[in-house]
Amino acid sequence: MCNVFASQDPSTYASETRAIRLHxxxxxxxxxxxxxRILERIAEVEGTSVSRFLTTLHDEVLARRGEIGNFASLLRVTCLHWLENQDRHAEEVAARRRLAA
Structure with a gap:
């Protein structure tokens, strides 16, 4: 039943710590x-670095909510949200690029 999940490469769920500079x-x-890897893909689509994307996301959430309880959890859910809404994200990126041109 779960072979597709159980057979995945352990390196995909190995923890990785990265140093990030936020402001x-x-x-x-x-x-x-x-x-x-998903954050790298999102940043690539956005035309920016992972660090810049994380800084922008951090700032936008702070502006909307006033705080970020668990940034790592926010990033995980961001990845899931992006996977489920790639078409919508692509439309938003295209709209921002049209406005910038």
Whole structure:
């Protein structure tokens, strides 16, 4: 029943810690390798670096909510949200690029 999930490469769920600079402050974020790969894909589509994408996301959530309880969890859910809404995201990116041109 779960062979497709149970047979995945353990490196995909191995934890990976990366140092990220948010507005000049160094912090570390620990996520599974699969999530880092998705964040890299999102940043590529956005035309930016992972670090810049994380900084922008952090700032936008702070502006909307006033706080971020668990940034690593937010990043994991962001990855899932992106996987489920890639078409919508692509439309938003295209609209931003049209406005910038």
């Amino acid at each position: 000049g402050h160094c912090t570390s974020i620990r996520l599974e390798a699969a999530f880092w």
